[in-house]
Amino acid sequence: xxxxxxxxxxxxxxVLCAMSCALLGNFLVLRKMSLMGxxxxxAVLPGLAVAFxxxxxRSSIPMFVGAAVVGVLTAVFTEWVRGFGKVEEGASxxxxxxxxxxxxxxxIVQAADRVDLDPGCVLYGAIExxxxxxxxxxxxxxxxxxxxxxxxxxxxxxxxxxFYKELKISSFDPxxxxxxxxxxxxxxxxxxxxxxxxxxxxxxAVGSILVxxxxxxxxxxxxxxxxxxxxxxxxxxxxxxxxAVIGHVAAVIVPGWFGFSDTSTAGxxxxxxxxxxxLVMLVAPRHGIVSRLAHQAALRLRIxxxxxxxxxxxQEEVGGRSATATIDFHRLGIVTGTGPIMGRLALLDLRRRGxxxxxxxxxxxxxxxxxxxxxxxxxxxxxxxxxxxxxxxGVDHVHASADxxxxxxxxxxxxxxxxxxxxxxxxxxxEEIPRE
Amino acid sequence: xxHAAPPSHAILGAAGFDLPSWDQVVRVVMLRDYNTRVVLxxxxxxxxxxxxxGTFMLLHKQSLLGDALSHATLPGIGLAFIFxxxxxxxxxxxxxxxxxxxxxxxxxxxxxxLVRRFTRLKQDTALGIVLSVFFGAGVAILGVIQKMQTGHAxxxxxxxxxxxxxxxxADAWLIAATAALVVFGCILLLKEFxxxxxxxxxxxxxxxxxxxxxIVLMAMVTAVTVxxxxxxxxxxIVALLIIPxxxxxxxxxxxxxxxxxxxxxxxxxCAIGAGASALVPNLPxxxxxxxxxxxxxxxxxxxxxxxxxxxxxxxxxxxxxxIARQHLLRAIYEHAxxxxxxxxxxxxxxxxxxxxxRARSWSAPQLNRALKTARKDGLVEQTPSGEWxxxxxxxxxxxxxTRNHRLWELYLILFADxxxxxxxxxxxxxxxxxxxxxxxxxETLLAESAEAGRPGEVPASPHALAMAVHSPREDGxxxxxx
Numbered sequence: 001x002x003x004x005x006x007x008x009x010x011x012x013x014x015v016l017c018a019m020s021c022a023l024l025g026n027f028l029v030l031r032k033m034s035l036m037g038x039x040x041x042x043a044v045l046p047g048l049a050v051a052f053x054x055x056x057x058r059s060s061i062p063m064f065v066g067a068a069v070v071g072v073l074t075a076v077f078t079e080w081v082r083g084f085g086k087v088e089e090g091a092s093x094x095x096x097x098x099x100x101x102x103x104x105x106x107x108i109v110q111a112a113d114r115v116d117l118d119p120g121c122v123l124y125g126a127i128e129x130x131x132x133x134x135x136x137x138x139x140x141x142x143x144x145x146x147x148x149x150x151x152x153x154x155x156x157x158x159x160x161x162x163f164y165k166e167l168k169i170s171s172f173d174p175x176x177x178x179x180x181x182x183x184x185x186x187x188x189x190x191x192x193x194x195x196x197x198x199x200x201x202x203x204x205a206v207g208s209i210l211v212x213x214x215x216x217x218x219x220x221x222x223x224x225x226x227x228x229x230x231x232x233x234x235x236x237x238x239x240x241x242x243x244a245v246i247g248h249v250a251a252v253i254v255p256g257w258f259g260f261s262d263t264s265t266a267g268x269x270x271x272x273x274x275x276x277x278x279l280v281m282l283v284a285p286r287h288g289i290v291s292r293l294a295h296q297a298a299l300r301l302r303i304x305x306x307x308x309x310x311x312x313x314x315q316e317e318v319g320g321r322s323a324t325a326t327i328d329f330h331r332l333g334i335v336t337g338t339g340p341i342m343g344r345l346a347l348l349d350l351r352r353r354g355x356x357x358x359x360x361x362x363x364x365x366x367x368x369x370x371x372x373x374x375x376x377x378x379x380x381x382x383x384x385x386x387x388x389x390x391x392x393x394g395v396d397h398v399h400a401s402a403d404x405x406x407x408x409x410x411x412x413x414x415x416x417x418x419x420x421x422x423x424x425x426x427x428x429x430x431e432e433i434p435r436e
Numbered sequence: 437x438x439h440a441a442p443p444s445h446a447i448l449g450a451a452g453f454d455l456p457s458w459d460q461v462v463r464v465v466m467l468r469d470y471n472t473r474v475v476l477x478x479x480x481x482x483x484x485x486x487x488x489x490g491t492f493m494l495l496h497k498q499s500l501l502g503d504a505l506s507h508a509t510l511p512g513i514g515l516a517f518i519f520x521x522x523x524x525x526x527x528x529x530x531x532x533x534x535x536x537x538x539x540x541x542x543x544x545x546x547x548x549x550l551v552r553r554f555t556r557l558k559q560d561t562a563l564g565i566v567l568s569v570f571f572g573a574g575v576a577i578l579g580v581i582q583k584m585q586t587g588h589a590x591x592x593x594x595x596x597x598x599x600x601x602x603x604x605x606a607d608a609w610l611i612a613a614t615a616a617l618v619v620f621g622c623i624l625l626l627k628e629f630x631x632x633x634x635x636x637x638x639x640x641x642x643x644x645x646x647x648x649x650x651i652v653l654m655a656m657v658t659a660v661t662v663x664x665x666x667x668x669x670x671x672x673i674v675a676l677l678i679i680p681x682x683x684x685x686x687x688x689x690x691x692x693x694x695x696x697x698x699x700x701x702x703x704x705x706c707a708i709g710a711g712a713s714a715l716v717p718n719l720p721x722x723x724x725x726x727x728x729x730x731x732x733x734x735x736x737x738x739x740x741x742x743x744x745x746x747x748x749x750x751x752x753x754x755x756x757x758x759i760a761r762q763h764l765l766r767a768i769y770e771h772a773x774x775x776x777x778x779x780x781x782x783x784x785x786x787x788x789x790x791x792x793x794r795a796r797s798w799s800a801p802q803l804n805r806a807l808k809t810a811r812k813d814g815l816v817e818q819t820p821s822g823e824w825x826x827x828x829x830x831x832x833x834x835x836x837x838t839r840n841h842r843l844w845e846l847y848l849i850l851f852a853d854x855x856x857x858x859x860x861x862x863x864x865x866x867x868x869x870x871x872x873x874x875x876x877x878x879e880t881l882l883a884e885s886a887e888a889g890r891p892g893e894v895p896a897s898p899h900a901l902a903m904a905v906h907s908p909r910e911d912g913x914x915x916x917x918x
Contacts, residue, residue, distance in 0.1 A: 029557070034564035035500060042671065084745050085737045090560070091499040091682045098675030099730030105597065105723035209575055213568035220561045255580045264579030270572020277565060281555055289554045 009131040009143050011248050014210070014269055016149035017202045018240030021214035022222075023156045024195055026229075026236050029219040030171040035090070036075065036192065037215030039097035041199045041208035043074040045104025049111060064200055071196025074100060075189065145204070152201045159194055160233065163187065168229055206266050213270035214240055221277045224287045243273035303407050304346035306376050307332065309355060310406075312365045313373035317431075326362050374434045379409040381427035381434075382417045388428040389421060395428045411436075460715055470605075472714055478608035479667050479706040479725065485615035486664060486676035487684070487702030488622050489656050491695050494681040495633035496653070501548070502677040504563040506661045506670040508544025509537035510574025513595055513665075514581060521584070530607055530666070533595075537662045544570050545654055597669040597722060607666060614663045618656045622695070629653060630691050667706075668722035675726040676702055683733040686740035701736075705729035759868045760798070760806040765815065765834035766841060767795040768826055770897070784831065786823035839894045841867045843878045849898055850882070856899040 021037070028034050044067035051066025074096055081092035134141040160167065170177035170184040177184045195215065202211045222235035247269030252262045282289050308327060329343040347363070350356040355369030365373055383402035387393040393401070414436075418424075426432055493499050516536025520529065544566045551562040578592060622629065631639040632649050640646045657677065664673035684698035709725030738746050771792075772785035793803060807824065810816045815830035826834055844863040848854040854862055870878075 029561050032558050032560050034558075034561040035503070035567075038503070038564060038567060081737070085682075085686070086743065087682050087685065088494065088497050088499065090497065091494055091678050094499050094503065094674060094678035095682050095730065095733055098672060098679065098726055099733075102672060102675065102723040102726035102730065105720055106727065109718055109720050109723075207575075209568060209572050212564070213572050216561060216564035216568055220557050220565055223557065223561075224555055251576065251579075260580045261583045262579075263576045263583070267572040267575030267577075267579060270568055271576055274565065274569025274572065277569070281551065287555055292554065 006131045007248065007252075009146060010265060011245055013143065013145045013149060014206060014244035014248060014265065015241045016146065016153050017206045017210060018214045018218065018244040018269070018273075019237050020149060020153040020156050020198050021202065021211055022218035022236040022240035023153075023160055023233065024191065024198060025215040025217075025219035026222065026233055027167055027171050027191055027219075028195070028215060029223055030229075031188075034216045034220070035093060037195060037199065038212045039078070039093050040071045040074050040192070040196050041203065041212050043097040043100035043104075044068075044071050044196070044200055044203075046070055046100050046107055047104075047200075049104050049107035052111060053107065060204075067200040068193070068196045070100065071199060072189070072193050074196075075192035145206070148201050152198050156194055156198060159190070163190070167191070206269075210266040210269055213273050214243075217270075217273040217277050218243070221273075221280045224280050224284045227286075239273070239276060243276055244269050247272040300342055301346055301349060304332070304342045305350055305355075306372075306407055308343070308346055308350060309365060309369055309373040310376050310380065312356065312363060313370065313377050316365065316370075321364075375411075375414075375436065376406055378434050378436065379414055380406040381431060382414055382421075382424070383409070384427045384429070385421055385424045385433070386417050389424075398428060472711075474605045474608040475710055475714065475721075476707055478611045479710040479721075480703045481612050481615035482660070482664050482667050483676055483680070483702030483704070483706030483725070484699045485618045485702075486660050486673070487680040487698035487700070488619055488695055489653070489660050490677035490702075491681040491684065491691075491698045492622070492629050492633055492653055493657060493677060494685065495691075498559075499678045499682075500560075500563055500674070501545070501654075502657055502661055503674040504548060504567040504570075505541050505544055505658060506665070506673050507567040507574075508570035509541045509662060509665060509670055510571055510595070511577050512536035512538065512540030512574075513592060514574055514577030515540070517581060517592060518577070518584075530610070533592075534662050534665070537595075537665060538658060540570060540574075541658050541662060545658070595665045595670055597671070597720060611663045611667070614659050618659055619699075621652070621656060625649065625652065626692075668725055672722045672726045675729060676706070679726070679729040679733050680705070683729070683736040686736040686743045688742055701729065701732050705732055755868070757806075757809065760802060761810055761815070762837045762868060763796055763798070764792070764803070764806045764810055765826070765830060766838050767792055768816065768824060769831075769834040769838050771795065772826075773897075784825060786819045786821070786825045788823050792824065835894050837867075840870055840875060842895045842897055843875065843882060844870065845898050846882055846895065847878055860899060 025034075025037070028036055047067035047070030048063050050070075051062040054066075055062040077096045077100075078089075078093045081087050081095055082089050085092065087095065131143050133144045135144045135147060137147060166177070166182045166187055169180065170182055170187045174184040177187070199208065199211050199215075202208075218236040218240040219232070221239050222232040225235055226232050248265050250272055251265040251268035254268070255261060255263050280288065283291070285291055311327065311332070327343070327347065329340040329347075332340070332343040347356065350369065351358065354366055355372065356363050356365055358364075380402045383405055384398040387398040387401055388395060424433060490499070490502070493501060513533050513536050516533045519536075520532050525532075548559075548562045548566050551557055551565065552559060557565075581592065628639075628644060628649050631642070631644060632646055632653075636646060639649075660677065661670075661673050664676060667673075668676060680702035681694070681698040683701050684694045687697050688694050705728040706725050709728040710721050712728075713719045713721035713724045736744065738744055741747050768787050771787045775785045789803075789807075792807075793800065798806075807816065810830070811818070814827055815833060816824050817827050819825055841863050844867050845856075845859040848859045848862055849856055
């Protein structure tokens with residue numbers, strides 16, 4: 001593709017919209033109100049129509065005011081239906097925004113003969129048309145959408161900076177916010193007002209679908225990457241901006257791969273944000289699926305490894321050090337709940353670490369492995385004692401619980417059990433508790 | 437009465453709608469047109485099925501899932517069209533497009549489950565992500581289609597806003613068959629769905645296949661959403677899944693009646709909406725259906741006897757009135773008791789209004805209202821000098837009220853170890869809601885103690901009545917008028 005000034009302006013408008021929305025979206029995600037953007041962006045339709053019917057003009061300011069007012073009313077009505085009607089929150093939002101949207105559609109279709117107020121235009125927007133509508137700013141011609149969106153972004157950024165502390169407390173703990181004298185309700189409606197203003201200011205330029213996406217997706221993505229609010233805000237801004245840039249490029253390039261011409265930039269920006277989210281969901285360092293699965297697998301491997309060591313140690317106790325132990329992986333898998341494959345992997349890992357050696361068609365623990373195994377068996381039997389003597393669990397029932405906690409018992413914990421039980425010598429089954 | 441001017445010349449607001457002629461109304465209402473019959477039947481069945489499935493979704497607190505699901509169908513519709521054209525057809529076969537819708541819709545639900553299962557994001561965020569991203573992708577795909585050389589995308593847009601009028605009889609039959617299947621399935625699985633929706637944990641503990649049942653429910657929602665796309669459009673189908681059940685919830689606390697009411701509201705609003713849309717030009721069917729449903733919701737929310745706002749408010753007002761009356765009667769009764777000793781029980785000692793005013797911390801309007809209604813019901817009379825005295829009926833009533841109050845006070849003193857100086861206020865909190873059964877039990881419990889007196893007799897107050905103390909309360913709190 002050849003990059004022109006038009007592309008620059010489209011991308012600038014997209015980035016500004018994405019950043020304005022992403023900033024507020026963080027708080028919507030944290031407050032479990034992600035769908036408020038969707039609701040408001042649908043519900044502003046009657047506001048636009050009524051403003052037009054009242055003033056008879058398509059000038060921006062009455063439209064803007066009408067839509068913003070209905071946007072805030074959406075939040076208010078939702079609260080009423082939830083509060084007075086005792087309807088569940090999601091459902092009350094659904095009732096309010098679909099009803100308003102339907103009223104808006106009827107009004108617009110009635111007015112359609114007289115004015116170009118295409119509901120499709122509201123939904124998809126015409127971001128590609130951004131560079132055509134220019135206004136003069138300080139002697140240069142700049143697209144009107146860019147000017148409007150810059151102002152919106154500045155307002156949102158100022159709001160977040162000024163009320164950072166209040167937003168933070170009331171998002172995480174509205175009860176605490178009220179106790180320390182912050183008006184959580186006021187913050188809620190201020191936020192809703194800004195969401196409405198941002199939605200309305202954006203959709204003429206970029207379409208509401210991009211607004212809805214950018215109100216949810218960057219915030220959600222950032223939330224998976226960090227546990228700190230400040231970092232989350234910055235990350236969401238970056239993610240929003242990156243999706244906008246890549247989205248525009250993709251809108252021009254991707255359809256070409258399949259032999260089509262270019263497509264809707266706003267839609268592609270939303271789709272790109274979704275792809276970024278999916279990517280982060282997979283590979284985020286702490287909250288990503290891959291790292292969580294890897295963490296779980298490592299834990300299971302360790303448990304299987306420790307169970308094999310314990311098994312070999314107990315066999316040695318019965319038959320002496322020269323006894324040859326075979327391992328029934330199927331049974332081990334059932335006992336440890338990890339499956340036979342994990343057992344084999346664990347054995348391989350033990351041999352690699354030099355804890356276990358294969359000899360005389362069987363397996364033996366090495367000295368290194370034995371000391372680790374002794375700790376485990378000691379933990380296990382100490383726990384059995386503790387469960388039986390201090391908690392009164394029956395002798396027949398202590399094994400399973402001890403088997404589970406033995407893997408998570410540090411030396412300090414063992415010492416506490418020892419001191420609380422006065423150095424027991426044997427476990428409830430009569431087996432000797434090995435010394436460290 | 438047809439409107440003279442064609443719509444394009446009509447002045448906005450003043451004559452927005454072209455009203456239908458009487459003949460037209462008769463034709464639609466009597467279902468004379470084959471086309472009208474098809475459209476009305478199709479949308480009614482759709483509304484019915486959506487009401488039934490939506491009820492379970494509402495009880496499951498999953499109402500907005502339909503919103504995400506319906507938005508997620510758009511890319512499927514677009515892709516199906518592209519593949520249809522690529523395969524040499526027009527790409528506009530309804531079954532083909534709906535199959536595409538089902539595929540991406542199910543993918544959307546799968547993604548929601550994935551996000552909820554594997555990340556710390558909540559349901560609302562998962563829905564928001566799927567809704568906006570899938571819809572965005574759909575818009576991008578429609579954008580491609582619009583610039584395609586072969587075939588044109590006209591008609592695909594009708595899936596977004598709905599276009600009932602374009603419904604053909606084959607489409608209506610598809611809707612009818614799906615709706616029947618869904619309703620039948622719901623009736624068959626009524627008990628199971630009920631259990632899963634109300635107490636998932638219990639259902640699981642009882643050994644029900646909860647996950648399978650939830651998947652069946654999702655499949656039904658998907659089916660209703662997809663067949664509803666053509667009738668009301670993907671943005672408004674969610675309204676049919678949410679609004680009728682939410683409205684039905686106001687009418688009843690039981691599941692089966694709620695299902696019936698939701699189905700009726702769904703079918704009714706679809707019939708009225710589609711009918712109106714067929715009559716009035718320029719009235720989009722989907723939007724009209726939703727506006728009718730929203731109107732019914734509003735009526736239900738305000739007027740429904742079981743949980744409506746107005747009946748509940750009236751009931752609260754009646755309770756408040758009853759409490760005020762009981763306070764009034766007891767105040768006069770105790771005044772008489774205090775002034776003339778227990779011998780003069782019955783409240784036949786006239787009491788001045790300002791003394792009444794001091795007896796409790798009530799406002800003058802509250803007291804006046806209580807006095808006015810009590811006089812109207814023949815419980816109190818005004819002496820020529822303007823003082824208040826109980827009538828015979830009022831005296832009986834007052835005796836009963838006072839007796840209840842004191843029985844409860846005695847109970848609190850004897851069984852709950854409340855100090856006699858504190859029981860007055862505590863008793864006021866409960867005395868108004870004590871049923872006859874509770875009074876009987878109190879009598880049995882207190883039968884042993886001498887203070888309770890014989891059944892039917894008003895026991896003496898367990899604490900000093902001290903009218904002076906009764907006036908402005910020490911703690912300044914408003915008296916038990918609540």
